[in-house]
Amino acid sequence: MRKKKAKQDFFDKVYRIVSKIPYGKVTTYGLIAEKCGIGSSARNVGWALNKAKNSNLPCHRVVNRNGELTGKLHFVDPDLMENLLKSEGISFVDDHVDLEKHLWKPK
DNA sequence: TGGATGACCTACA
């Protein structure tokens, strides 16, 4: 485990998928996890983003299964997440994203 | 090597 060549596979996939989230769309940890081959462990997606938060990933477009912005507290500025999403035309219902309209499924 | 951590999910009271 975590040998010389760590399984960066997982991280790489997450990175690639999140990078491809189109403008004005959002996706969920669960879907990403599934596409990364860890289907049962969506946590690691959040962990991966935690590592990637220093990158230029649109991690603000990643929400949990209910469309809630669970990760916004981990942003440099918690309000930035809502701000960005609203700026992209994302509809909010109460405090969560309208997945019906903006859910994007990874290829 | 092994315990601790985590931006989740589901189920149940």
Place this chain on the structure above:
DNA sequence: CTGTAGGCCATCC
């Protein structure tokens, strides 16, 4: 709706 509990799996130290 809120709180608790278990599971899941890769990485950190």
